[in-house]
Amino acid sequence: MKVVELFAGVGGFRLGLERADDRFDTVWANQWEPSTKSQHAFDCYTKNFDSGEHVNRDIAESWNEVPEHDLLVGGFPCQDYSVARTLSGESGIQGKKGVLFWQIMKIVESRRPKYLLLENVDRLLKSPANQRGRDFSVMLASLRDEGYFVEWRMINAADYGFAQRRRRVFIFAFHESTQLAEELKSDKPKNIVHNKGFFSRRFPVQEEHNAKHPDQQGTLPKDLVEISDHYSFAYKNSGIMIGDEVYSAELLPEFDGTPVTLGEILEEADRIQGEVDERYYLRTDNENKKGRSDYEEMAYQKGPKKEKRISNTGHEYYYTEGGMAFPERLDVPSRTMLTSEGTKNRSSHVVEDLNTGKIRFITPLEAELLNGFPAKWTATGTMPERTRYFCMGNALVVGLIEKMGKEIMNLHEKEQELNHQKQMELF
Ligand SMILES: C[S@@+](CC[C@H](N)C(=O)[O-])C[C@H]1O[C@@H](n2cnc3c(N)ncnc32)[C@H](O)[C@@H]1O
CATH class of the missing domain: 3.40.50.150 (Vaccinia Virus protein VP39)
Structure with missing residues (x-):
């Protein structure tokens, strides 16, 4: 065909x-x-x-x-x-x-x-x-x-x-x-x-x-x-x-079955990639302009908000949003992956590492497995890591x-x- x-x-x-x-x-x-x-x-x-x-x-x-x-x-x-x-x-x-x-x-x-x-x-x-x-x-x-x-x-x-x-x-x-x-x-x-x-x-x-x-x-x-x-x-x-x-x-x-969970995907990835590199972990020892470490920044992004903000026209309003799981639940399927996966962004998946118990982003390989691609599909040797996440956010x-x-x-x-x-x- x-x-x-x-x-x-x-x-x-x-x-x-x-x-x-x-x-x-x-x-x-x-x-x-x-x-x-x-x-x-x-x-x-x-x-x-x-x-x-x-x-x-x-x-x-x-x-x-x-x-x-x-x-x-x-x-x-x-x-x-x-x-x-x-x-x-x-x-x-x-x-x-x-x-x-x-x-x-x-x-x-x-x-x-x-x-x-x-x-x-x-x-x-x-x-x-x-x-x-x-x-x-x-x-x-x-x-x-x-x-x-x-x-x-x-x-x-x-x-x-x-x-x-x-x-x-x-x-x-x-x-x-x-x-x-x-x-x-x-x-x-x-x-x-x-x-x-x-x-x-x-x-x-x-x-x-x-x-x-x-x-x-x-x-x-x-x-x-x-x-x-x-x-x-x-x-x-x-x-x-x-x-x-x-x-x-x-x-x-x-x-009538039970769906594959994010935790199971992490386990599968663990068998392939082993120990996850330090760079995926959220640092607790740095500070951004707002005085937050990477960990604190992600906790803030994911947290519930009710903040007084000022619009371009000088109008004062309250910005509100509900909280999201931080880290992700491992006993259910993941949320939708977006092209911004892996960046300090509210929608990025943040998980507790199965071995170290520390908090980190998912790896590009885990992103591949979440879409059902073979591990390392996008590890072409030339594709930057950001693009690997991006391609998975675009894929199906x-x-x-x-x-x-x-x-x-x-x-x-x-x-x-x-x-x-x-x-x-x-x-
Ligand atoms: C939603 S993605 C499809 C992803 C694909 N199903 C997969 O599994 O990876 C749409 C794709 O269309 C490509 N695209 C956008 N504009 C295009 C154009 N004018 N001509 C050809 N491809 C284009 C983008 O680069 C992107 O890779």
Whole structure:
């Protein structure tokens, strides 16, 4: 099965797919970091994978080099997907410049893969704030116009046993010519989303959806500009679009195992990395401008606050925030890793070292394990430590893609069998 990987980062999609089945063949991958001259993520990708073509250029310039493929995958940014009619042609529409989703659509239009598997932050379903669900509606309608059905699910990896409470929306689009589309198009959307659909097959849900959120049904307008200008929809964590019809429900995960905990990840890391270097520990013997040591600074950052502050306009107000665990709890999955992991920042994970009992940041290797990457995946020899954390903050929980990959291969096999039967009938 030929795969194209966009926004490849350090290859989380590819790793998950290859773990699922060795018949996934990534023929073309693109990764380019616009904000830096050095291309550490791309170098890491190339070091870890050798087959296929790896392209290190802006996708806006290289999209037309994408070869034929069956499955397009990628994690792309949540941007402004609004469109406007072009002045010249009645039917021409234009999205904002620099919005990467439009590059995906160009590839879809020219190569028409059977399946797409995309990943995004959960905010995508709601944005923008003043027209809820507009961006996701534009995205759905764009795929509809190219003949795709789309299913989505917001998944918190820890709900299905993984070691991180990372919530991301996964979007699976399948062309109307596929066997799956044929199978699902006469079924009830509710039944698809709860039982029969792509996600429910691998990520089971409770029979009843969350009673606090009634399910939603709607019809997407035909015209993309109308959607962009006026359409809103209260998207829930799961749903399906077939033709113009959208159904969405707030589903509750069903999982009867116990998730891997942060403590177990530290134990696994300990077996590999042994004693942790001094530089990860929070110093207690230094002092910053506020008179705090590194340890005290982190304790302050994580602590509850109610502080009088003065705004730029001279207005006095109280800034409040609740406290966070300091150090982290080891008996539950970790919180979401961000790209700032490992810095003196409120959201960085700070743990009690299993051997010394002293307080420290997690190591880059522990960050890799929290996403389910092999240990030392980003230790390329050239990638700075900050970038190793950064890449993991950008990456995904590989085990989720592995589960989805198994389902995609299943679909592909059925598809091939059916095509074979049809050919035999023709003879
Ligand atoms: C959310 S990350 C994807 C991470 C990936 N799934 C992984 O497992 O590592 C998005 C990636 O898109 C890349 N990117 C951003 N703008 C790009 C562009 N214009 N062309 C190609 N890649 C781009 C970023 O450098 C980043 O690595």
